[in-house]
Amino acid sequence: VGLGAHxxxxxxxxxxxxxxxxNLQGIEDRVRTVVGDVRVTHVLAPLVHDAEIVFHxxxxxxxxxxxxxxxxxxxxxxxxxxxILECCRAMTAKPLVVLASSRMVVGKVGPGPLTExxxxxxxxxxxxxxxxxxxxxxxxxxxxxxxxLALRITNPYGPRQQIHxxxxxxxxxxxxxxxxxxxxxxxxxxxxxRDYIFADDIGEAFLRCAAAPEAVGQVVNLGSxxxxxxxxxxxxxxxxxxxxxxxxxxxxxxxxxxxxGDVTADTSRLHGLTGWQPGVDLRxxxxxxxxxxxxxxxxxxx
Amino acid sequence: VGLGAHxxxxxxxxxxxxxxxxNLQGIEDRVRTVVGDVRVTHVLAPLVHDAEIVFHxxxxxxxxxxxxxxxxxxxxxxxxxxxILECCRAMTAKPLVVLASSRMVVGKVGPGPLTExxxxxxxxxxxxxxxxxxxxxxxxxxxxxxxxLALRITNPYGPRQQIHxxxxxxxxxxxxxxxxxxxxxxxxxxxxxRDYIFADDIGEAFLRCAAAPEAVGQVVNLGSxxxxxxxxxxxxxxxxxxxxxxxxxxxxxxxxxxxxGDVTADTSRLHGLTGWQPGVDLRxxxxxxxxxxxxxxxxxxx
Numbered sequence: 001v002g003l004g005a006h007x008x009x010x011x012x013x014x015x016x017x018x019x020x021x022x023n024l025q026g027i028e029d030r031v032r033t034v035v036g037d038v039r040v041t042h043v044l045a046p047l048v049h050d051a052e053i054v055f056h057x058x059x060x061x062x063x064x065x066x067x068x069x070x071x072x073x074x075x076x077x078x079x080x081x082x083x084i085l086e087c088c089r090a091m092t093a094k095p096l097v098v099l100a101s102s103r104m105v106v107g108k109v110g111p112g113p114l115t116e117x118x119x120x121x122x123x124x125x126x127x128x129x130x131x132x133x134x135x136x137x138x139x140x141x142x143x144x145x146x147x148x149l150a151l152r153i154t155n156p157y158g159p160r161q162q163i164h165x166x167x168x169x170x171x172x173x174x175x176x177x178x179x180x181x182x183x184x185x186x187x188x189x190x191x192x193x194r195d196y197i198f199a200d201d202i203g204e205a206f207l208r209c210a211a212a213p214e215a216v217g218q219v220v221n222l223g224s225x226x227x228x229x230x231x232x233x234x235x236x237x238x239x240x241x242x243x244x245x246x247x248x249x250x251x252x253x254x255x256x257x258x259x260x261g262d263v264t265a266d267t268s269r270l271h272g273l274t275g276w277q278p279g280v281d282l283r284x285x286x287x288x289x290x291x292x293x294x295x296x297x298x299x300x301x302x
Numbered sequence: 303v304g305l306g307a308h309x310x311x312x313x314x315x316x317x318x319x320x321x322x323x324x325n326l327q328g329i330e331d332r333v334r335t336v337v338g339d340v341r342v343t344h345v346l347a348p349l350v351h352d353a354e355i356v357f358h359x360x361x362x363x364x365x366x367x368x369x370x371x372x373x374x375x376x377x378x379x380x381x382x383x384x385x386i387l388e389c390c391r392a393m394t395a396k397p398l399v400v401l402a403s404s405r406m407v408v409g410k411v412g413p414g415p416l417t418e419x420x421x422x423x424x425x426x427x428x429x430x431x432x433x434x435x436x437x438x439x440x441x442x443x444x445x446x447x448x449x450x451l452a453l454r455i456t457n458p459y460g461p462r463q464q465i466h467x468x469x470x471x472x473x474x475x476x477x478x479x480x481x482x483x484x485x486x487x488x489x490x491x492x493x494x495x496r497d498y499i500f501a502d503d504i505g506e507a508f509l510r511c512a513a514a515p516e517a518v519g520q521v522v523n524l525g526s527x528x529x530x531x532x533x534x535x536x537x538x539x540x541x542x543x544x545x546x547x548x549x550x551x552x553x554x555x556x557x558x559x560x561x562x563g564d565v566t567a568d569t570s571r572l573h574g575l576t577g578w579q580p581g582v583d584l585r586x587x588x589x590x591x592x593x594x595x596x597x598x599x600x601x602x603x604x
Binding site: 067070071074078079082086119120121122123124125128129131132135136138139142143 | 369372373376380381384388421422423424425426427430431433434437438440441444445
């Protein structure tokens with residue numbers, strides 16, 4: 001919006017997935033907002049009709065819920081991609097489709113930084129459906145010369161994320177817990193490493209990739225490239241927020257089956273294509289997140 | 303049926319996909335046949351209910367059509383797998399689910415025999431949806447300890463296959479063309495290599511794998527392991543049938559985009575697990591196929 005683009009937002013505003021009108025505060029008069037379901041072709045088609053770029057960020061967002069609602073998970077996460085590509089295929093000037101994919105397509109990771117060439121064996125339906133979405137892009141690119149691009153996000157967090165539950169983006173959830181003076185539970189020793197990436201850095205990467213002709217047709221990792229132990233993240237949250245405490249508890253059953261091993265993204269492809277670098281380290285990002293919810297928490301906690 | 307199993311068949315009898323009651327000739331009184339749609343849970347659930355083994359062979363079978371009917375392709379090929387797994391998950395004694403997958407999950411292949419570890423970059427929605435099905439199996443195996451197994455079939459052919467159109471299993475289609483004295487068109491020079499596998503050998507491999515405890519949880523190649531040039535196959539058909547002729551014509555547009563490179567399956571995993579070996583070479587298989595349609599062609603050509 002700040003760069004002068006005409007922006008249309010399609011959002012189901014499903015509260016389970018973080019739908020929240022307050023997220024548009026400050027730009028609500030400068031964007032066209034449509035409340036609707038990305039799965040419904042007659043909702044989608046007229047919106048895609050005059051687009052030059054389609055950022056496809058819609059998904060069922062909880063990987064732990066994906067097995068509880070498998071059909072909905074497919075429809076919202078991957079079926080939506082197929083619908084978007086079908087709408088674009090019908091257009092004369094094909095828009096660029098930029099998919100928010102996930103490092104969850106990889107599943108269990110090997111040692112060392114994660115590259116885009118890692119084998120893809122997802123450990124959740126969420127991951128299977130993000131993988132299917134990536135494959136859909138490459139099929140439509142291959143057969144219809146449609147420009148597409150997928151960004152595999154590691155662990156995103158930041159202002160405006162949902163903080164109702166712990167089912168996705170734990171950083172924000174822990175910020176809330178700390179602000180409320182609660183005890184944050186860490187499963188096991190919390191030594192698993194994650195790659196936390198701040199929302200503004202994600203936005204910047206999406207915009208840069210969409211403007212980089214060489215990025216078309218690629219799958220691109222999007223992470224900070226920094227390995228942070230889970231307990232280090234939790235400690236940062238408690239220290240930055242200034243309240244709350246940490247408790248270490250055993251892994252509950254089944255959670256271990258979702259454990260993917262240490263993840264650090266190799267982001268050299270993204271940097272090479274666009275010059276992008278992460279601008280916000282974890283402590284700064286947590287501080288900004290906490291600051292945001294201190295001012296606007298009433299719009300995010302019901 | 304010959305081994306004494308209680309067999310239930312669920313088939314949509316969709317004529318596009320080769321549905322044909324005559325295929326049951328000789329065993330129709332010894333199997334339970336249900337005409338229904340594998341996508342419909344209330345059709346599927348009671349049939350799966352008392353099964354010990356579920357062979358999931360249902361699919362939208364034309365990879366070239368898959369882009370014309372993308373949503374149906376998902377639903378019939380991969381959504382069906384999800385439905386079957388969901389039905390099995392609800393059971394106390396989980397049946398073994400054996401999936402007919404495809405070498406099309408791999409896409410463009412590298413040099414040398416194709417192993418199960420090849421990167422999976424499908425060139426068709428058909429391939430994407432078979433890949434999604436494989437991933438579904440491994441998720442349900444991982445989380446619910448459900449026994450599953452996927453067989454990646456190369457180029458199947460044999461008696462009882464549909465010969466109405468050329469959209470899948472070209473060998474049978476060419477047998478019909480030759481029997482009718484027609485000219486068989488070969489795109490390009492016809493030097494691309496394929497791995498043709500006879501229906502009886504496929505059936506044998508499915509039964510052996512279903513009885514091999516070590517096969518559970520695996521993805522297993524199922525092919526002859528023999529590289530046959532496309533033109534060699536066509537020549538064999540014309541010679542064995544005794545009529546028809548071959549003509550070489552240029553590739554039509556878009557067909558080249560489906561070309562995957564030479565394929566020969568490495569079947570050492572299948573052999574190691576079950577002792578299986580292909581029993582029918584191409585000429586013998588073509589002769590049996592031609593013989594079948596000489597006797598029963600009227601049930602397959604409308």
